[in-house]
Amino acid sequence: xxxxxxxxxxxxxxxxxxxxxxxxxxxxxxxxxxxxxxxxxxxxxxxxxxxxxxxxxxxxxxxxxxxxxxxxxxxxxxxxxxxxxxxxxxxxxxxxxxxxxxxxxxxxxxxxxxxxxxxxxxxxxxxxxxxxxxxxxxxxxxxxxxxxxxxxxxxxxxxxxxxxxxxxxxxxxxxxxxxxxxxxxxxxxxxxxxxxxxxxxxxxxxxxxxxxxxxxxxxxxxxxxxxxxxxxxxxxxxxxxxxxxxxxxxxxxxxxxxxxxxxxxxxxxxxxxxxxxxxxxxxxxxxxxxxxxxxxxxxxxxxxxxxxxxxxxxxxxxxxxxxxxxxxxxxxxxxxxxxxxxxxxxxxxxxxxxxxxxxxxxxxxxxxxxxxxxxxxxxxxxxxxxxxxxxxxxxxxxxxxxxxxxxxxxxxxxxxxxxxxxxxxxxxxxxxxxxxxxxxxxx
Amino acid sequence: xxxxxxxxxxxxxxxxxxxxxxxxxxxxxxxxxxxxxxxxxxxxxxxxxxxxxxxxxxxxxxxxxxxxxxxxxxxxxxxxxxxxxxxxxxxxxxxxxxxxxxxxxxxxxxxxxxxxxxxxxxxxxxxxxxxxxxxxxxxxxxxxxxxxxxxxxxxxxxxxxxxxxxxxxxxxxxxxxxxxxxxxxxxxxxxxxxxxxxxxxxxxxxxxxxxxxxxxxxxxxxxxxxxxxxxxxxxxxxxxxxxxxxxxxxxxxxxxxxxxxxxxxxxxxxxxxxxxxxxxxxxxxxxxxxxxxxxxxxxxxxxxxxxxxxxxxxxxxxxxxxxxxxxxxxxxxxxxxxxxxxxxx
Numbered sequence: 013x014x015x016x017x018x019x020x021x022x023x024x025x026x027x028x029x030x031x032x033x034x035x036x037x038x039x040x041x042x043x044x045x046x047x048x049x050x051x052x053x054x055x056x057x058x059x060x061x062x063x064x065x066x067x068x069x070x071x072x073x074x075x076x077x078x079x080x081x082x083x084x085x086x087x088x089x090x091x092x093x094x095x096x097x098x099x100x101x102x103x104x105x106x107x108x109x110x111x112x113x114x115x116x117x118x119x120x121x122x123x124x125x126x127x128x129x130x131x132x133x134x135x136x137x138x139x140x141x142x143x144x145x146x147x148x149x150x151x152x153x154x155x156x157x158x159x160x161x162x163x164x165x166x167x168x169x170x171x172x173x174x175x176x177x178x179x180x181x182x183x184x185x186x187x188x189x190x191x192x193x194x195x196x197x198x199x200x201x202x203x204x205x206x207x208x209x210x211x212x213x214x215x216x217x218x219x220x221x222x223x224x225x226x227x228x229x230x231x232x233x234x235x236x237x238x239x240x241x242x243x244x245x246x247x248x249x250x251x252x253x254x255x256x257x258x259x260x261x262x263x264x265x266x267x268x269x270x271x272x273x274x275x276x277x278x279x280x281x282x283x284x285x286x287x288x289x290x291x292x293x294x295x296x297x298x299x300x301x302x303x304x305x306x307x308x309x310x311x312x313x314x315x316x317x318x319x320x321x322x323x324x325x326x327x328x329x330x331x332x333x334x335x336x337x338x339x340x341x342x343x344x345x346x347x348x349x350x351x352x353x354x355x356x357x358x359x360x361x362x363x364x365x366x367x368x369x370x371x372x373x374x375x376x377x378x379x380x381x382x383x384x385x386x387x388x389x390x391x392x393x394x395x396x397x398x399x400x401x402x403x404x405x406x407x408x409x410x411x412x413x414x415x416x417x418x419x420x421x422x423x424x425x426x427x428x429x430x431x432x433x434x435x436x437x438x439x440x441x442x443x444x445x446x447x448x449x450x451x452x453x454x455x
Numbered sequence: 456x457x458x459x460x461x462x463x464x465x466x467x468x469x470x471x472x473x474x475x476x477x478x479x480x481x482x483x484x485x486x487x488x489x490x491x492x493x494x495x496x497x498x499x500x501x502x503x504x505x506x507x508x509x510x511x512x513x514x515x516x517x518x519x520x521x522x523x524x525x526x527x528x529x530x531x532x533x534x535x536x537x538x539x540x541x542x543x544x545x546x547x548x549x550x551x552x553x554x555x556x557x558x559x560x561x562x563x564x565x566x567x568x569x570x571x572x573x574x575x576x577x578x579x580x581x582x583x584x585x586x587x588x589x590x591x592x593x594x595x596x597x598x599x600x601x602x603x604x605x606x607x608x609x610x611x612x613x614x615x616x617x618x619x620x621x622x623x624x625x626x627x628x629x630x631x632x633x634x635x636x637x638x639x640x641x642x643x644x645x646x647x648x649x650x651x652x653x654x655x656x657x658x659x660x661x662x663x664x665x666x667x668x669x670x671x672x673x674x675x676x677x678x679x680x681x682x683x684x685x686x687x688x689x690x691x692x693x694x695x696x697x698x699x700x701x702x703x704x705x706x707x708x709x710x711x712x713x714x715x716x717x718x719x720x721x722x723x724x725x726x727x728x729x730x731x732x733x734x735x736x737x738x739x740x741x742x743x744x745x746x747x748x749x750x751x752x753x754x755x756x757x758x759x760x761x762x763x764x765x766x767x768x769x770x771x772x773x774x775x776x777x778x779x780x781x782x783x784x785x786x787x788x789x790x791x792x793x794x795x796x797x798x799x800x
Contacts, residue, residue: 019794025468181468254794267795329571338461345467353460366467373461379527380572385688385742386472394793398742399786424466431472431654434574438464 018382019255021392022247023425025181025346029222032184032305037192037314040302040329044114046089046320047099047357048074049153054155055081060110066093071121071296074110074445083146083156083360086247087112088298088318090119100356102323102342102349107359112320123294129384130292135207138291145290146297146360151175151186151280154341154361157287160277161207169208173260174201176217176224176281177244177251181342183364186281187386188314190217190224193285194231200284201239203291206377208277208427211240212358215281248346249423255392266431267419282363297360304330308337308367317358324354326365338370346424379432387426393419397426404443409450412443420444474571475521477686477737478531484677485538485732491660491670496546500666502551504541509795511537518566532571536560539579542667543772544586547596556582576779577736580772587772595620597663617664618657618723619768621646629709650719657722668725676729687735690747691754695730696721698755706763726758729771739779744790746782752780 029035051057058075062068068087075085087110094113101107126388127133133141143158174197178186190197201213215232217225222243229241244250244259257279263274271278279287282300289295298319305312310331317326323340327333331341341348342362351395395416403412417440426436515533518647519526537557544553565574567736586691587594625643632640651707660670667674681687681763707715719726734740734754741750754774 023470025470174793221626240639258794264795267793269795339463339467340460341465341467345465347465348467349465350460350467351460353458354460368467370461373463373467375463375469376473379530380570382474382477382572382737383740383742384477384686385747386685388742388744388791389688391791392794394791395743396786396790419793419795428466428468429472431470431474431477433473435464437466441464444677 017242017259018245019250019392021282021390021394021425022249023368023390025060025248025428026247027246028181028305029184029187029220030313031312032182033187033219033302034314035184035190035314037301037316037397038328038329039298040315040317040321041327042114042118043321045322046087046112047109047113047322047446048085048088048112048320049099049109049357049359050075050078050085051101052154052319052361053146053361054153055079055083055159057108058082058085058146060096060108062093062096062110064093064095067091068093068112069119069121071124071298073296074112074218077143077146081156081159083148083158083306084144084296085319086108086296086298086412088320089114089174090117091115100353101352102356102359102362104349104352121381122411123436124252124296126293127291132289134360138203138207141291141294142283142287142349145295147283147286147290148297148360149280149295150282150286150300150360150363151432152347152361152363154359157279158282160279161204163208163272163277168209168275169272169277170275171212171214171261171277172201172205172210173256173276173278173285174213174215174281175253175256176215176228176276178221179246179248179250180219180346180348181248182305182366183312183344184305185363187221187224187284190221191227191303194228195227195235196285196288197281198231198237198239198284199292200286200288203281203287204238204277204279204453212278215239215241216244216250216256216260217241218246218250219243231317234302248425249392249421252268252392252421252423254421267416269355281354297442300305300357300358300360300362302326302362303364304367305364306367307372308334308368308369310326310334317362318411319359321359322355322357323365326358327354327367332451333367334369336371337367338373339365339368341368346428347422374431375435378434381434384431386429386431388428392423392425393421395420397440401434401436401439402438402445404446407446409443410444411441413447417443417447433446457498457755459766474532475530480684481534481681481732482538485535485542485667485677485682488542488667488673488728489538490603492542492546492666495660495669496666500546503544503546503548503666503675504538504551506550507541507557508534508551510574511540511561513572515566515706518562519570520565524570524731526683527571530571533561536565536582538577539667539732540582541663543579543583543597543725544594545597546666548586548593552586552590552593555748557580559585572699574737574738575783576776577733577739580733580776580779583772584776587654599652607675617768618650618653618719621650622719622723623768625650626709640787651716652754654718657719664723665725668728671722671727674727674731678727681731683737687731688747690744691740691751692730692735694748695734695754695758696726698752699726699759702755702759702763706759720762724762725771729758729775730754733776734775739782741782741785741789743789743791745791746785749789750778750782751787753781761797
């Protein structure tokens with residue numbers, strides 16, 4: 013029987029992709045000074061291994077992984093380490109960062125070269141290369157990739173899913189990557205599948221990118237690979253891991269579980285391309301594609317940006333923000349983080365920089381909930397956001413917990429549709445922290 | 456750059472919706488039925504509507520001022536309440552009645568609880584229930600509430616003459632036919648026959664009744680628009696009307712099962728108005744998927760029981776008011792199944 017490839021709930025925000033999706037990826041000039049935070053991933057921060065005055069080449073490790081769930085960070089320009097100090101970070105706090113002054117020599121670490129034997133490497137070596145390259149999920153969640161490709165022995169992975177949904181408005185980085193470098197993406201998928209011993213490879217792309225679907229399908233055929241490219245209905249959050257698995261594989265990740273519980277691993281298309289680079293070239297993650305867009309950007313572009321480039325320089329490369337800019341978002345407008353300074357740098361998870369006009373930057377004042385139930389209808393996780401919001405407002409965290417507040421994926425669909433302009437997902441995020449705090453206290 | 460950037464929590468884009476937009480859209484969707492009412496009943500219907508609206512708005516404004524609460528009377532909910540209340544009275548009621556009803560609905564049904572969003576019951580229906588309980592005789596006079604060119608029943612059996620009234624008394628006679636004279640029984644049979652012949656009239660509105668409930672066609676037009684805008688869902692009206700239809704079919708005939716006239720049951724009285732515009736009131740209906748289904752079924756069962764066995768000819772308003780009170784409980788016990796099933800404790 014034909015099953016509609018989708019999930020329940022979700023919203024249809026305007027896409028705003030028409031300008032960006034036609035723009036070829038350009039290279040943003042390397043920064044004069046790169047700011048490389050030691051924490052660009054979920055997990056323990058990396059530990060600096062360079063000192064002030066050291067000379068570094070592109071690809072040199074400047075901070076080593078701080079544990080298993082951690083990732084090293086690398087120099088993304090060649091030059092001198094000027095300082096190691098706390099600097100503004102896109103996540104809002106000041107974070108220890110290695111500051112490198114560019115000597116403009118653009119000198120690469122000599123180890124970064126094509127390895128003709130790369131396909132013959134052992135699984136352990138491949139994982140080692142991914143780990144050494146400091147890969148972290150490039151869709152924005154920045155979970156260290158080497159952890160994801162090494163599930164516990166009792167979890168058998170049969171399916172690897174590449175996430176090309178790119179369901180956030182404005183973002184076009186993954187779209188351009190699939191159009192321009194489908195081979196890198198597919199080879200990355202091939203390697204991930206080999207590491208995991210998975211048989212099925214699926215690529216999910218929202219059907220507002222028919223050209224990407226076409227290009228990827230053609231490339232799959234050309235390379236004679238057994239992968240299936242699926243065009244998915246446009247619906248936010250199609251690119252959320254659990255929703256994507258449901259749509260493509262009709263498997264439901266159990267509540268509180270991970271994709272590996274249903275035999276799946278999901279990787280962003282950008283991460284897959286980076287996996288290929290890491291294994292075939294031993295190339296660390298030093299640059300990424302960033303969609304620069306939004307109504308307050310002079311010229312929207314897709315830029316290949318060195319990690320550590322301050323936002324100000326990235327915006328400058330697109331003609332700069334217009335006078336009207338009131339808000340800069342890292343990531344998409346649905347889940348992205350508003351920035352307080354343009355001094356913060358591009359990190360591994362920076363999928364986009366969206367500049368909004370000042371007039372679009374404020375939420376309208378909150379009014380009373382009229383129980384319209386729109387939030388309940390759109391919640392892709394089957395929660396009752398209205399009730400969660402009320403529980404959190406009244407500090408009833410036990411009730412919030414029994415209403416499954418911890419299962420929220422923070423997609424923001426509820427806040428998006430609320431006619432009373434209640435920022436439900438914000439309340440839920442706050443409530444989650446409180447619930448986790450209480451759980452820790454209780455032991 | 457010296458300008459400060461705005462920092463706020465995601466999401467950074469919003470759908471273009473607001474409470475006033477919803478309220479005024481629902482109000483607008485009722486306008487066709489209002490125009491229909493003026494056409495059928497004359498200009499007096501318009502005065503009743505205006506009095507209801509003005510009274511509701513003034514009541515909310517004054518009470519908010521008295522309680523020193525923010526005045527949100529412009530959000531359109533009071534306008535909607537006033538209009539819905541006036542749709543629920545006969546065109547023959549004295550002009551002070553819609554004013555009193557709207558006052559009661561807003562004051563006791565809404566402001567006492569803290570205003571919009573906190574009212575447990577539909578304020579318009581509460582206002583109507585108050586009027587019906589206080590001045591039953593005035594509220595049930597419909598003899599002149601006959602549309603131009605329309606017909607009520609063709610026979611002069613009673614003073615109050617909505618189709619449901621005729622239906623109920625005829626039914627009474629037929630069910631206990633041994634106690635009545637043969638002429639009476641014959642009359643009742645004729646009356647029912649005429650009623651069932653007049654279903655087309657019921658649908659288009661050429662039939663007596665409350666101001667807003669006569670023309671099913673015009674109400675459905677507005678409701679279709681609201682559904683398209685997603686301001687009302689399909690579940691409550693579908694299960695409400697569906698339940699009434701099924702029960703009326705099974706138990707609706709006086710002397711046998713499975714012989715009731717379904718179309719008559721659907722298009723007479725306030726069912727269409729109630730199912731699409733009152734039971735779907737966002738504040739007082741459940742928010743969960745299953746909750747809305749049970750809510751609709753509950754409304755349908757109570758409506759049918761009142762119509763068929765109760766003391767009143769019509770049960771729409773009481774059924775919705777009763778179900779309003781259990782809506783929070785329904786929400787509580789019908790939490791949706793979360794994605795991936797429930798966690799094992």
